[in-house]
Amino acid sequence: MDPLLNPFAPGAGTPPPKLAGREEVLKKTEITLGRVKAGKPAKSFIVVGLRGVGKTVLLGEVYSKAESLNYCAVQIEAHENKALAALLLPKLRQVLLKLDKIEKAREVGNAALRVLAAFATAVRASVGEVEFSLSVDPDRGSADSGDLEVDLPDLLEAVGKAAKAKETAVALIIDEMQYLSETEMSALIMAAHRMQQRQLPVVLVGGGLPQILALAGRSKSYAERLFDYPRVGALEEVDAREALAEPIQCEGMDITEAAVREVIARTEGYPYFLQTWGHFCWDVCQTDSIELEDVKRATEKALDNLDESFFRVRFDRLTTAEKDYLFAMADLGPGPHRSGDVAAQMKRKVESVAPTRSSLMKKGMVFSPSHGDTAFTVPMFDTYLRRVRD
Template identity: 50%
Template sequence: MDPIRNPYAPGAGSPPPELAGRDALREQVRVCVERLRHGRPAKSVLMIGLRGVGKTVLLDQMRRDAEAAGIQTIRMEAPEHRSLPALLAPQLRLALLRLSRVDSAKDLAIRGLRALAGFAGKLKVAYRDIEVGLDYEPEPGLADNGDLESDLSALLEQAGQAARSAGTVLAIFIDELQYVPEPQMAALISALHRCAQLQVPVAMIGAGLPQLRGRMGEAKSYAERLFDFPALGPLAQADARDALVKPAHSEGADIEPQAVDTIIAQTEGYPYFLQEWGKHAWDMAPASPITAADVTNASREAVAALDENFFGVRFDRLTPSEKKYLRAMAELGPGPHRSGDIAEQLGRPVQSLGPTRANLIAKGMIWSPTHGDTAFTVPLFDRYMKRIMPGQAWKHDEA
């Protein structure tokens, strides 16, 4: 099998050759933005799911879908140590500049750029990482109070009015939304709520880890009425099969049904893992069709690649005490697990582990499905922890 023609694409946000099982969500977002374009109310869409379920890939495809339909989009990823205003300001500037080239929206877009100048100028004191080019002088009294919640509402309202005049929608695509600090999240929710009240066509299409829904509810109690939170999980059997078989067929190759079943069993249908196993099975197979024996031979390479990249980069960010906490979770299985059971594995009082647990949640490694429960945000991470910290010596290591 020619490795140059290998169709599988494991990678952070790399588009798979076959985006299987996500058509319903793409349609949900399409309907959302088209309703807004027609002046009808619609809930913004925030996808939640574990690592490796394809949130970033789907978010980018939804953006391409929207742009193909003439929607004005901006795209950003919320890192752990950068403010929301710093992310939004340069992207909103680009959107407003594009809208200013539309005759029907020119005046409103220019007013939006004046609002942006006031927004950046006043908030730069509180958010020093804001860096944005200013094309017009600020308009006194427009988005320049120095209060993020009111200023962001005014700014998005102006941008939305310009989009409406251009016969389009401003669609804000944000990845890793769970990393936005709560006060900034509250301001964003409030601004989107105000746009909805004024029937201004602004939508947010976001993606984040499962804790996102709870964090947004804590930021603003009405958030669950403002957004839809579709959950992304592993692919159904038929969709997982398509994700493996169709790319091989596109290159004139085949993969035996038993080989497909073996990969699905190994990966539990998670899209990223399907791509990893597919890639290594293709490279291992001497010729078409890819057999179950090829998949078995490729599994060692697939696991090693995951350990070095997908799992390893997350493990390397952890402190010794955090590693030990996750190893105790792994000892109990995939999860979720009660905090008391994890503490028992570690021989520690539950209360003493609170800071470690909080740090792991902040790093996006675990989340709490229900009060007192703890689960991995990374699929199959329990298996990895047992490979990287085998045996029982970890119980006696100093953390």
């Protein structure tokens, strides 16, 4: 089929040709944003799921919805080696300068800018030089204590008041939240709590790997009540079919029932894999309908492609000890696995491999679905590991 028309282009955060099976989160987005905009209480939420299931795509949908409702929306991606405050600073500056353009309630907007300038001085003191300039005097004593759990709620309260006075709302969208430190997570939770208590129009929407649940729980015991954690995962069969067949049919082409079944079996309905198989099935097909034989040829290419990109980028970031731990997990199957079983597989004591397990968690490679269990955050990573080793 014509590669120019190939509807499938797997990529991090790339919107799929058909966003299938996510009606619930989309509905939740609409209701939450609508309520906050109308000044009604609503819970912030964090989309939780494994690698490649479509969290970033959903956050993109949240961003677009917020824009269409005339929110000031900003999106950041948490990072292992970057402070949350330093990431937020330029984005909140952008928000406040945008709010500043709204003629109403000048003094409230200006007050928020001064709080932000004060926050910036504290950020500079703790994380070093950050690029930031504002032509207002800092409001000394506001959001500049250097304690993020105090300063972030203060800062977002000032932002919320400005948004309210200007009759708009702010959406703060944070991807890869599992990389936040406990203090940062706690500061965000406290800020979200403050927004709810004061009924300010600021909504926080996050996304990240399943370790977020434990991180939030450790940071603040009331985190569970404050946020909703919609789960996203592999698509149900009917949705996977739609995600695959509809884009093909929209281009005037077709796919047989046997071919659809084979793709679903190979991908287990995981969105990134569906896009990858869709892409290669399209490319190898010489007629105007994808058949089982095409899927078989595409499978080889799809696996090579995943091994060289999706899986490989993750594998290359690991130390030898971390790789060994994952190989031992892979030998035991898809998981989750008991930590004791993994250690036994490595012929080591649980305590001696515990630091490796926790560094793998920090890197977002594994998580603990329940106490003492370890699971891969990347779907089908066990089969990849067995392929690269053999």
